[in-house]
Every structure is written in structure tokens, then in C-alpha cells.
Amino acid sequence: MMERILELALREAQQAEVYEALSESTMAHFEANRLKQVESRQSSSVALRLVRDGRIGFASAGGAVDPAELVRMAVETSSFGASARMVFPGAQVFPDVLIYDGGVAAIETDTLINIGARVIEKVTARDNDLQCEGMVSAGAGRVRIINSAGLDTSYRKTNLGLFMEGIRVNGTDMLFVGDSMSSTNLFIDADPVAATMLMQLERASRSATIDTGTYPVLFTPHGVGAALLMPLAVAFNGKNVVDRASRLAGRQGERLFDSCLNLRDDATIAGRSTSSPCDAEGSPSRPISLVDKGTVCGFLFDLQTAVDAGTESTGSGHRVDARSQIRPGMSAFVLEPGQATFAEMLSSMDEGLVVEELIGAGQGNLLAGDFGGNVLLGYKVEKGEIVGRVKDTMIAGNVMEALGRTVVVGADSRWVGGGLRTPSILCGGVSVSSGGGEA
């Protein structure tokens, strides 16, 4: 059917590309510490991108596809689509990226349920007021891309993921703890998730306050994900660089970050759901160095933005889903670990905050690199020790400034939220404001 679409499209257009995604997945949803619903999902979709008289046309269809109708829709959008500057890539060599595990594809529903149930059992055994909700999901899918330049490639991928959140309510006081883990490979025990949640409960067991001011802030890996990831992803996005909206535009080669920082985007790591042999338009995946010892050394481009930037695609053309168009974006940011242990970083702080989770992050001026939000889960540090959980406290800063000054990078790297591998990072001079005196 894909060949038929390509053939019909090429009667109208000079270049065409057909992308198909098929998947099946099973999910176990938990609510109030028990299994709430088992869900399964079968999905199929096709997207057609074509270049006709120098303009891009795009149409996609979920479910039953009529090839002629899909081509008609794409042609209609091409009469005023964006001007096409890219050329689709032909057949080429892709790296071997291990992202399929038959054990995940064949997982039993009971096994899936047990992964979640065991985490809930472990955390509620310690705190029976905690109400957990979350989901365990397992899926297998296949992507195939063919185009008019002769590319014809496909790959299979599996994914097993768990996220769990615990909430404890006491009057109008609410405490949220949580963690997640994911892999393309089978795992049965999600004990690290339970361990993280128990650690968070322990650290939040007392309460503390902090006065408005400027303090060192120690971002845990979750905290890095909540506060710093979004402005960094925006800054290194090739589209923002080409548009000169990114603050890093035109600054490649400059040392803008602390020299202990090394950051790359990597879609080739085995076992990660963010990995694949090629991106959504058939450019090979490879690790892209973004920051090397503090120096800005790369940005993320898809085919189209690479032409605009006078460079080549970095294999960073992504679709949010099969129904959306391709844009440059991150796969998995990897921030290289340093030497310091978490305890060492804590003990270097006289007074400050540990930040785990924020709400309202990403509302600020992301293009300018601003980060901030209300601390959903964070702890006050006094004389090198966590003394309790803070509430009603906001942090605000700028990622270029915070990571441009001297920072300490931890040795405790882990994956958070699927697309980020990071250690804890200690930043100086972050602005903290406290509501103070509210119930």
C-alpha cells in the first residue's frame, strides 16, 4: 500500500516520502493503590510528505487509508505549503541500534500488572496513608519509511515503561512523590522506582521554610529535568537557531557554559525508547555533541533546517506522532557525570535548596533561557543537611547564566522521564521567593 501511495504521489510531485507506523500496546492503570483498568491499543497510521513545484505538502491518515484521497489531500496543502529546500536522502547505511526485545513484545498481562503492584506494595508498606496512581505499559511497533530517492528502511521497537505517583493528603496539605523508569528491554523489578519514592518520603517527612533570597540550588536528576531541560532543548533546536530566536544562535565555538559541562543528544543508545537507527525522514542516527567542556559545539537539525543553516541533517527530524509534520528536536540529552557524590554536594551547601519537581515550569521566556516555577517537591538544606520539605516557594533563573557560572556536576547519573540522562547539578545564585505565612 505504501508503494501505491508513493507511485500516485509521484504522478503529481517531484519528491515524495511515505511513513508508516504500526503498533500494539498494553497498559495497566493503577488508582488508589489498586489496579483500575487494563487497556490495549492497536494503532496504524500513514503520513505522506511530498514536494510539488518547490512546496511541501503533507497529509496523514489514521486507520483505513485511501491512497488516492491521501495524495489529493497532500497535493492540496502543497499549493501553499512551506517552500522545500531539502532533498530526500536515498538508500544508506544505518547504525545497529538495539531497541527490540521479544520478551517485551510477548509480555503477559499478569507480569505487567505485577511490576506496578510490587512498587505500590513496597511504598505503602512504609507509608499506608500514601495513595498511588500510575501506569505500566508495554508495546511493540514497526516504522517503515520509503521515498522517491530510493530509501526503503524499517525497524521494530519495543518499550516497557512505568510511572508511579504517590499523594498524601493531610487537611489542605498535599505531598506528591513519584518516579518512572523505561527501557526497550524487559525488566520485572522496578525497585529503583520504589526506592526513589521512599527516599523522597523520608526527605519530606519534616517541613522547613526558606527566606526569600539568592541561594545555591542542588537540582536532583528529576530537578534538572523539571527546571533546565526545556530551555536547553529550545536553545539547541536548529529551527530556533536558524530563526535566530535561540540565544545560542551564531555562538557556536564560544565557551558559554562552565567547563565541566558536556552535553550530547544521542539516539543510538541501546535499550532506550528514544533511540532508532534513523530519524523520521531517514537520516542516520548518531550522537551529536552539543556542549564540549563548556563550549557550544552543535545544534540539532532536520533536512530542511540543515539546508537553511548551510549544514547537514544531524538525524534529528522528529514527529510528535505519525500525524504530525517533521521538525528538528531532541532524542535523548545526555549530560556527562562528574565526580561529586550527592552527599558531598549537600555538605558543601551552607544554606540552600534541593529541587526535585516544579509546577508551572516552562511558562517563562524559554527562548531567553528562563526557568522557574513553584517547588512541588524540594527540601531546605542547612549546614550541609536536608532539614525538611519546603512549600509555597518559587525559584527563578536563567539556564545560560546558571550553567555559565561555576557549577558542580554529580556522579549520580540516571535516566529521568525517558529522554534525559543526567546527574545532580549544584548551581549557585538562584533566586528563591517564599510566600511565607500562608496556610
Next chain:
Amino acid sequence: MRDRLSAALRNNGADYVDIRFEERTSTRITYRGSQLEEASLVSDRGGCVRALVSGGWGFVSFNDVDAMADSVRRAVDAARYSSGQALSLPTRAPVDASVTSMPKKSVGHVALSEKKRLLDEYNDIVMSSPRILSSQIMYGDAVRTVRYASSDGSYVEQQVPDLSVRFAAIARNGDEVQQAGVSLGSVGDFASIEALHDEVRDVARRAAALLDAGTVKGGEYTVVLDPVLAGVFTHEAFGHLSEADLVYHNHQLTELMTLGRRFGGRHLHIVDDATLPSLRGSYAYDDEGTPGQRTYLIRDGVLVGRLHSRETASRMTEPSSGNARAIGYRHSPIVRMSNTYIEPGDVSLADMLADVEEGVYVKDWYGGQTSLEMFTFSAGEAYMIRNGRLEEMLRPVVLTGNVFTTLERIDAVGNDLDMNQGGGCGKNGQSPLPVSNGSPHIRISRCVVGGR
């Protein structure tokens, strides 16, 4: 299709089964700077089955229409895993309805070229404005046809168009970048966005003006919210707490949200109403075939009601409110708002400002999030208030605080209710759901304001 749905429901072996089948066509046009960035047409067809067995739910979604009967069997099997907490859904008389809400100029009948021509005009306005670096326009529309059939004999077919658009302008001066935007929407009525030239011009003017604006000094202020921001506050900070699926299984939350509890002054009335004409959050039937209704959540400052699905109504033995909604066939219906607003009082904006010595007037919505207890919102536009008068413009500000104390601190409710239809609501991975929210101007006696 109706016969196919009915046939698939026969002899299912569950306590209850429903099927939704959906067809949807959507258009998306985006601009960035002087370039049209993306024009797409998307068609989508798929369905889902939900089964209830001894209190446990199973859910299966599919694209392959031929898999419908098999999906019923699989949903029933899936439901057995979570059975155990007995549930009997509220009984009801079977519904048989077909509803089409078609505005006079439906997005489904406007050519792509006409949509593009209008957006070109707006983009040109932004790009030709002084000090503007770039524009961002995101236009999306959809026409959805959803068929619902249940094993207790109901059948509902609804055709619903939807439109949403956001205009943003990015201004730059050296290293300094500021942006302003406006989000609008309608029930798929293209005519509703045909005369926005002045609004769009104002967005560009505001973005440029922000380059010269000062930053608020963080701290507690008396804050006056315009209808847009007050509406978002109502939805985010209070509305989500009224959703029964959040509270019914949590003893402490049920206690916190006990009907009869006082949340604010006697002037505070909050309503969720799916029956208002021509609003994006309106519907004749929810995704469980329950008619949309008008529900008082707060009356005279006291909690008097909440939003329910059939399940939560049964579990809490309260009346079903018709608020079970799904963004599409990939998702189970969950408890959602429709059109949520604060009823108008009798204070004029001028009177509200008059006795504010030093405060902040916040307008429009940029973003926001709540954790039930705490909220943070960014205003798109803000001004200092001094001695009862609006003074200099401020860089965007963030409001944050505790929901419960902040509701108590609403000390004036205006007389100028306005409904806002931009954006959409997100919950449990289901986003964006068309909703609207509204309010008159309101005043909060003390609220933490930070710069951003």
C-alpha cells in the same frame, strides 16, 4: 455503522459495554516569521470498546474497523483483571439521539486556500509591526463525528466542529526577547475569527512594549484579575478539585471536598454548564451518553456540587452530572469540565481598583499549572496599580499560592462576565480538550506575585 455497533455489543458476557466509533478530519496551519511553516490535512478513523465486569474496567482501542467484535471480547477479558470492587452504574432510560451542531460558516466548508488567505493577512500585520522579530501562528480545526452505543440500549451520534487559533508576536531588542500572544477558539465557526485585525495588531504592539517594561518586585500584592485570567484560575485552581474521579477514592480528599464546606465569601458562585449555546465546552451528550447539564459547584461561597461520570456518581451516591469526556477514541472518558465560570456580582472594575493603594492588574493567560493545593499562573499582560489607578506596564508576572486561601481572599466579584474560548484542557494525558471558562473581573486581597 449503527448496526455494526449493535451487533458487536450482543452477548458480551460483561455487566456493561460501550463502543465509540469516531471519524475526524482536521486542518492545521502554522506560521513562524514570514514563512508558512506547515499546512496539513489529517483524517482519522478508529474506535474503542469499554467493558465493565464486577467493578473492573477493560478498554481496547483500534484503527482496524474489522476488529470491532474481537475488541469487545478483548475488552471483557481485560476487565476481569481489575474486577472485585462491585459497581452498578446508575440506571437510566435508553437514549436515542442524533445531534449536529453546525455553525453558519463551519470550518468543514471553508477551503484551505481561504483559511490560508486570512491567516496571511494576520501574519503580515504582525511581521510589519515595529520591533517585531518573528511571529507565531497556530491554527487548527477539526470536524468530529462520534457514534456511541451501549449495552444498556443507548445510541448517540454527534457531529462536532472545533476551531482554535493562537497568535503570538516575538519582539527583540539586542539580546532582549519578549513575546505576547492571544488564544481564541469557537465551535468550528470560521466567521468567529474573520475580524481579528485589531486584536492581532494589539498583540504585536504589546510584545514591542514589553521590551521597555519594568519588572515587578516580587512579593505579596492585592491583585485584580481580568475575566480571562480569572476564568483560567477558576478552571485550574478550583475546577479540577471538583472532578469526582480525583477525590472519590481518597478518603482525605473526600473529606476536604465535603459538600457544605465553605470555600469563599457569600459573593462567590461557581458553575459548570455544558448547555450554554455556542461555546467550545458545550455538548448535548457526554461520552457516556449522559446529557450535558448545568451544575453549581459553589453557591454563596459554599461547596454544593461536583462533576461526575456514571461511575463516580455511583461510587459517591451523588447525581450523575454528565461530565465524562474523552478527547478521542484512544482514551476512556474521564471526569472533565465543560464551560466553567464565576457568576457575575455587582462591583465595577473602577470601584475594584479605586481602593487599591499598591497592587497589580493582571490580564490574559500565558500558562499555568496546579497541584490541587498550589497553583502557578502566568499573566500575558500586567500593570502596576497605585492609589486606585493603572500605571506602568510590567514584564510578564507569575501568580502563585495556595488554592484554598486564595479563594477565601477573593474580596470583590465584578459585574462584567466574559467567556474565554482559547486553549484547551489537559488531564491524565488527554489534551487538548475543548472547554471554555470565564469570570467577571475579580480582586484577590493578597497573592504572591513573582517576575518571570
